Amino acid sequence: MKFALPGAEWSLQFDEAAVSMLQRRMQRWSRSKESVGQLFTNDLTASTIVISKVTSLKARRASWSSVAFDPIEAMRQRQDLLQEGLYCIGLWHTHPEAMPTPSGTDERLAADHARAAISVLNGFAFVIVGNRPFPEGWYVGFHDTARFLKADFSRS
Template structure:
């Protein structure tokens, strides 16, 4: 489990161990490894946001060394299915073949665009980029709004 504080310091974001375990086998450690990615789902408990599930990648997603494009129809079906289980779509994750990952201009633009065009009650969407280093250094965690974003830093338990 890893814990992050929102920029305001009022909310906690918790990445469950199952989510971290889901990321691990998809790290692009080998030179032939393709980008992987998927969606993030959470439960809200007061000021705590607990990311309990990470999905993907799927066989029908488009993947290469420096590209991940999810199947949007499958994404929508996943959101409906997990919502029935009490989990809320919170954002996306994907890998980068770099030790300490950083978002590309395309990553940033797509998150801003997705937030602006989606129907939701969230203050921002979560984006996690998984690098080749193990967590915490190998994770980039940020909240994206329509025009701005804020990187979150892990806090010790």
């Protein structure tokens, strides 16, 4: 299963552990809260970038339909994982909807992170885990500092 932007020569893949970790955070119940975390890879230069590590961040003010995190905790986590050769390439969070789309807040967050990462990343990955199983229920997109683009998946 690969996710790619239309016309792009590179793609994004999730390893099995990453998929099952994110599936477990799905908001199946009406009283569940959104959760949030970061996506890491150990090779930024491959034409297929594999997400091999998914982390959680402590949610501040989490509710059914919104979540915020501490940017200092996020930076600390990136520094720690860099010691293990893992690079942060994006963020994930959950939405209590079947087929999620980014909110206005999500767009601003993705744009901010894309700008901060411009020297190392062509696009900042942004994943929203919805209520339907992988991959149909996931929004996978990239922010390139100017635009937010949705990736399509293929089963090859």
